[in-house]
Amino acid sequence: MSNEPEKLPAAGSDSQRKTLDDRQRMTDLERIRHSCAHVLATAILRIWPDAQFAAGPPVETGFYYDVELAHRISPEDFPRIEEEMRKEIKANHVFEKVVVTREQAIADAKAGRLAALGERSVPSKFKLDIVQGIPEGEPISYFRNGDFLDLCAGPHVMRTGNVGAFRLTHVASAYYKGDERNPQLQRIYGTAFKNKTELEAHFAMIEEAKRRDHRKIGAEMGLFALDAEYVGPGLPLWLPRGTVIVEELEKLAKETEFQAGYVRVRTPHLAKEKMYRTSGHLPYYAESMFPPMEMLEEDERKKRDQLTEKRADLIQLLESMENAVSPNPKGLTPEGLRREIAQLEVEMGLIGGRYYLKAMNCPHHHRIFAAEPRSYRDLPLRLAEYGSCYRYEQSGELFGLMRVRALQMNDAHIYCTAEQFADEFRAVNDMYLKYFKIFGLEKYQMRFSTHDPAKLGQKFVNEPELWVKTEAMVRDVLVQSGINFVEVPNEAAFYGPKIDVQVWSAIGREFTIATNQVDFAVPARFGLTYRDRDNTGKTPLCIHRAPLGTHERFIGFLIEHYAGNFPLWLAPEQVRVLTIGDDDALVAYAKGIVDELRAQFVRVEGDYSPNKINGKILDAEKSKVHTMLVIGGRDRDAGAVSVRLHGKGNVGAKPKAEAIAEILGAIRERKG
RNA sequence: GCCAGUUUAGCUCAGUGGUAGAGCACCCGAUUUGUAAUCGGACGGUCGUCGGUUCAAAUCCGACAACUGGCUCCA
Numbered sequence: 001m002s003n004e005p006e007k008l009p010a011a012g013s014d015s016q017r018k019t020l021d022d023r024q025r026m027t028d029l030e031r032i033r034h035s036c037a038h039v040l041a042t043a044i045l046r047i048w049p050d051a052q053f054a055a056g057p058p059v060e061t062g063f064y065y066d067v068e069l070a071h072r073i074s075p076e077d078f079p080r081i082e083e084e085m086r087k088e089i090k091a092n093h094v095f096e097k098v099v100v101t102r103e104q105a106i107a108d109a110k111a112g113r114l115a116a117l118g119e120r121s122v123p124s125k126f127k128l129d130i131v132q133g134i135p136e137g138e139p140i141s142y143f144r145n146g147d148f149l150d151l152c153a154g155p156h157v158m159r160t161g162n163v164g165a166f167r168l169t170h171v172a173s174a175y176y177k178g179d180e181r182n183p184q185l186q187r188i189y190g191t192a193f194k195n196k197t198e199l200e201a202h203f204a205m206i207e208e209a210k211r212r213d214h215r216k217i218g219a220e221m222g223l224f225a226l227d228a229e230y231v232g233p234g235l236p237l238w239l240p241r242g243t244v245i246v247e248e249l250e251k252l253a254k255e256t257e258f259q260a261g262y263v264r265v266r267t268p269h270l271a272k273e274k275m276y277r278t279s280g281h282l283p284y285y286a287e288s289m290f291p292p293m294e295m296l297e298e299d300e301r302k303k304r305d306q307l308t309e310k311r312a313d314l315i316q317l318l319e320s321m322e323n324a325v326s327p328n329p330k331g332l333t334p335e336g337l338r339r340e341i342a343q344l345e346v347e348m349g350l351i352g353g354r355y356y357l358k359a360m361n362c363p364h365h366h367r368i369f370a371a372e373p374r375s376y377r378d379l380p381l382r383l384a385e386y387g388s389c390y391r392y393e394q395s396g397e398l399f400g401l402m403r404v405r406a407l408q409m410n411d412a413h414i415y416c417t418a419e420q421f422a423d424e425f426r427a428v429n430d431m432y433l434k435y436f437k438i439f440g441l442e443k444y445q446m447r448f449s450t451h452d453p454a455k456l457g458q459k460f461v462n463e464p465e466l467w468v469k470t471e472a473m474v475r476d477v478l479v480q481s482g483i484n485f486v487e488v489p490n491e492a493a494f495y496g497p498k499i500d501v502q503v504w505s506a507i508g509r510e511f512t513i514a515t516n517q518v519d520f521a522v523p524a525r526f527g528l529t530y531r532d533r534d535n536t537g538k539t540p541l542c543i544h545r546a547p548l549g550t551h552e553r554f555i556g557f558l559i560e561h562y563a564g565n566f567p568l569w570l571a572p573e574q575v576r577v578l579t580i581g582d583d584d585a586l587v588a589y590a591k592g593i594v595d596e597l598r599a600q601f602v603r604v605e606g607d608y609s610p611n612k613i614n615g616k617i618l619d620a621e622k623s624k625v626h627t628m629l630v631i632g633g634r635d636r637d638a639g640a641v642s643v644r645l646h647g648k649g650n651v652g653a654k655p656k657a658e659a660i661a662e663i664l665g666a667i668r669e670r671k672g
Numbered sequence: 673g674c675c676a677g678u679u680u681a682g683c684u685c686a687g688u689g690g691u692a693g694a695g696c697a698c699c700c701g702a703u704u705u706g707u708a709a710u711c712g713g714a715c716g717g718u719c720g721u722c723g724g725u726u727c728a729a730a731u732c733c734g735a736c737a738a739c740u741g742g743c744u745c746c747a
Contacts, residue, residue: 054746056746152747179744189742580706615710
């Protein structure tokens with residue numbers, strides 16, 4: 001989750017193009033899947049000869065082929081498509097490679113012969129476009145299996161019969177080359193494996209994934225609710241048991257940050273338009289923000305309407321100038337107009353009366369920095385807040401707790417001098433590692449996003465030396481700490497390099513869980529300065545960091561990571577005391593234990609009902625209570641309790657005091 | 673936002689044009705029990721919403737909403 005506006009990477013950028021070398025490294029499984037995509041296309045063409053195909057690559061869990069077809073393919077069509085596919089596999093055609101010239105490929109595409117069973121009356125339009133996009137000098141090849149001929153760099157398995165066990169899984173829609181201006185295609189997904197056993201193991205894993213799904217477990221355990229009708233889509237309600245987890249995480253963050261020298265602040269959930277004009281978030285980020293609330297007085301409204309109208313006129317003029325061939329008679333320049341528009345926007349911001357829900361906390365923190373005069377002696381200043389943000393994510397992007405419109409971020413901004421930067425950055429990094437250890441995150445990867453010098457002044461602020469310097473410092477810290485990271489050029493934020501942490505839940509789903517960004521531009525936009533030793537004002541560097549991400553995504557991740565079986569310190573219900581029967585003396589003994597634990601702030605409940613102990617245990621196990629203390633007459637007489645751990649079963653009886661001490665110790669140390 | 677799919681009780685799901693069902697949960701009784709299901713009863717739904725077709729709609733048609741899958745890991 002980014003703190004800041006983020007430009008999408010340019011569509012179809014050549015730097016992402018897979019090289020032929022990459023392709024030759026395709027694994028056996030990828031070859032099977034890619035070949036299966038060709039078999040799929042063959043089958044579709046046998047049923048719908050006018051299908052137009054675009055791309056059909058292997059992907060992480062299988063393969064897909066994008067097809068344009070008037071008929072809407074639905075899962076009901078899968079059986080007959082699969083039947084045609086089985087015929088093609090049974091025919092055991094050779095995957096035959098044919099190297100051709102560019103001219104030949106273009107001619108064949110125009111003749112409709114590519115991704116087809118023969119010549120057709122209309123061109124293979126997507127293949128034609130793809131051929132034309134292949135760089136000069138790169139060899140062009142086809143693969144043929146039986147009648148089916150496709151533009152393809154390969155590689156493939158030897159014969160269609162080598163495609164092992166496969167299954168079509170689902171249909172989705174995809175824009176050609178992922179650009180919504182392009183035609184929308186039907187994407188048929190399937191998966192293939194060497195044999196039936198592996199295919200079945202794959203689907204068993206999917207079942208496991210469904211079982212761990214945070215939305216399902218969240219509902220079962222009563223952690224959170226999504227009430228789209230009354231509260232709104234993407235606006236989660238934290239139920240009491242989920243709130244426990246929220247507050248335990250905040251407690252962890254507060255303790256950790258306190259020891260690391262952070263100070264806490266609190267800020268309102270909204271701010272005036274001027275804030276986001278100054279920060280530069282408007283208008284670029286406006287689409288991701290909730291629309292503003294207007295609290296304008298009559299005369300303010302009038303002035304604002306005038307300015308809005310003038311701005312619209314200027315924008316229209318600018319557009320006509322840019323499209324026009326003849327020079328402007330008034331001698332206006334596009335640059336001048338843009339300056340004037342920017343000036344108008346600043347004036348609009350100055351009117352006030354217009355408030356935005358904040359989509360990020362940094363501007364508020366910057367104003368806290370500005371609220372008092374700062375000396376170099378005050379730095380580094382580390383401002384921390386679990387800040388509430390609101391982002392208007394597109395409706396189709398919403399997903400359980402993972403993608404929401406209201407979120408609370410484990411945010412902090414560290415203001416420091418260039419000399420302090422490396423130490424500060426290292427400390428932030430250490431904090432990430434500390435957290436990973438607590439949560440048992442063994443598999444993670446840091447994505448280090450850097451700038452592209454060619455795009456200084458456009459996509460990236462024009463501070464070439466600062467870019468190089470900070471990137472080098474960040475890289476050094478990562479290398480020194482032996483962290484697993486990848487460097488991704490051209491993906492930095494516009495104001496500095498950033499690190500995103502990718503984690504995988506136990507079922508292999510990938511998430512960006514946390515972010516850490518360097519900012520050497522926005523503090524200047526807010527005119528933030530500190531008084532240095534030489535008695536001059538200097539602009540601080542700023543590190544944005546959110547190692548625990550947002551409550552929403554982090555807890556969504558933890559639910560899947562633990563499959564709802566939270567460690568003791570996080571468990572909504574930590575302990576349940578179960579009596580065997582409801583004999584008065586027994587219940588009194590049990591209540592004494594409950595009271596003792598509750599006095600120590602343990603989340604404990606008692607089940608004193610006269611039901612059978614098996615039934616009570618089942619109840620507690622289903623509720624995922626971490627520790628069950630089973631108490632019968634024998635235990636009472638011995639001053640003992642029988643300890644049973646969720647999912648682990650009975651671990652035996654022990655003296656009451658010992659059991660309580662162990663529980664308190666495990667909670668304090670945040671152990672399982 | 674776009675394409676597709678889904679929506680029946682708190683949960684899991686039956687119900688293909690003719691009186692809305694089951695199991696579990698919740699509630700009320702009874703059951704005195706040693707580590708994953710004691711028994712009985714009662715309660716619970718305008719079948720997502722709105723509209724249409726029909727003598728009759730959970731069921732057929734349409735619109736809307738919400739949710740879900742996906743929206744370049746490129747020939």
